[in-house]
Amino acid sequence: MNDIMQxxxxxxxxxxxxxxxxxLNLQRQAEPGDLLIxxxxxxxxxGRIAVREQGCNDFVVPKAIAxxxxxxxxxxxxxxxxxxxxxxxxxxxxxxxxxxxxxxVGKQAEYADLTEWxxxxxxxxxxxxxxxxxxxNIPTAALDNVQDRRITICTSDRADHRQVDRLxxxxxxxxxxxxxxxxGLRLKQLLVSMGYRSAxxxxxxxxxxxxxxxxxxxxxxxxxxxxxxxxxxxHTILSGQLDQPVSLHLQRLYLDQDSANPQLFxxxxxxxxx
Ligand SMILES: NC(=O)c1ccc[n+]([C@@H]2O[C@H](COP(=O)([O-])OP(=O)(O)OC[C@H]3O[C@@H](n4cnc5c(N)ncnc54)[C@H](OP(=O)(O)O)[C@@H]3O)[C@@H](O)[C@H]2O)c1
Numbered sequence: 001m002n003d004i005m006q007x008x009x010x011x012x013x014x015x016x017x018x019x020x021x022x023x024l025n026l027q028r029q030a031e032p033g034d035l036l037i038x039x040x041x042x043x044x045x046x047g048r049i050a051v052r053e054q055g056c057n058d059f060v061v062p063k064a065i066a067x068x069x070x071x072x073x074x075x076x077x078x079x080x081x082x083x084x085x086x087x088x089x090x091x092x093x094x095x096x097x098x099x100x101x102x103x104x105v106g107k108q109a110e111y112a113d114l115t116e117w118x119x120x121x122x123x124x125x126x127x128x129x130x131x132x133x134x135x136x137n138i139p140t141a142a143l144d145n146v147q148d149r150r151i152t153i154c155t156s157d158r159a160d161h162r163q164v165d166r167l168x169x170x171x172x173x174x175x176x177x178x179x180x181x182x183x184g185l186r187l188k189q190l191l192v193s194m195g196y197r198s199a200x201x202x203x204x205x206x207x208x209x210x211x212x213x214x215x216x217x218x219x220x221x222x223x224x225x226x227x228x229x230x231x232x233x234x235h236t237i238l239s240g241q242l243d244q245p246v247s248l249h250l251q252r253l254y255l256d257q258d259s260a261n262p263q264l265f266x267x268x269x270x271x272x273x274x
């Protein structure tokens with residue numbers, strides 16, 4: 001069904017959801033020897049990407065914004081990635097059974113076309129995984145879920161050496177990419193040295209700030225679900241301090257006219273201050 005209206009640049013002809021992001025070919029956009037890094041979020045109009053419900057310790061993506069149509073686009077972005085950048089928090093939630101889902105590309109029948117597409121592009125069936133963590137509190141059991149991918153952990157010089165030894169003994173490569181914390185530029189240099197051309201960042205506001213602060217995030221995909229949530233304990237797409245604001249250049253804006261999931265899909269290029 002053609003229920004996506006392109007609002008910017010304006011187009012009269014509606015189009016289908018499927019393929020909306022896959023057509024971007026993000027895996028081919030980086031210059032030779034360089035890497036394209038992109039991030040993706042879904043938020044309510046009041047900016048919530050995760051909330052802590054009463055009586056819960058954990059922040060979770062609220063059911064009132066998560067939906068299958070946005071999830072399809074999340075999967076399409078993953079299909080174009082050589083590697084996915086995640087946080088240790090995701091693996092902790094995975095071990096507790098409270099993670100949103102297994103890492104894409106999903107094994108469900110509705111995403112089989114994406115795995116097939118990757119193989120046609122000469123990519124591996126699944127993107128590799130980079131986990132960003134200072135604590136290195138990454139449960140062994142959670143790593144078992146991604147044994148079909150190359151796993152790399154990025155941490156800082158302050159990492160606990162016993163944790164480094166535990167993780168390397170599991171066959172996982174651990175790299176130092178920062179003094180006190182992982183730094184965006186060091187992370188990007190590492191990813192380039194590993195031969196990656198496209199990296200999809202699916203972590204939350206801290207990793208986002210890490211990339212933005214060093215000017216290494218190239219594109220931002222933001223779904224805005226047309227509702228207001230409230231809540232006092234919540235995350236937005238960015239936390240912490242930036243030395244200067246990062247300007248965004250709107251590339252495309254779509255309205256999803258599906259009556260059950262009214263939402264906007266925006267694609268931005270980042271314009272980093274020099
Ligand atoms: N709605 C959405 O689109 C969306 C998208 C992504 C996430 N979320 C939600 O947002 C919430 C927060 O996500 P998140 O915890 O993944 O976000 P995050 O704030 O980016 O990451 C938190 C963890 O990542 C590690 N980390 C981050 N930056 C680091 C750095 N520079 N150096 C070293 N380690 C660093 C730390 O791990 P250690 O504690 O191990 O040191 C930290 O605890 C979750 O509830 C998640 O479900 C929502």
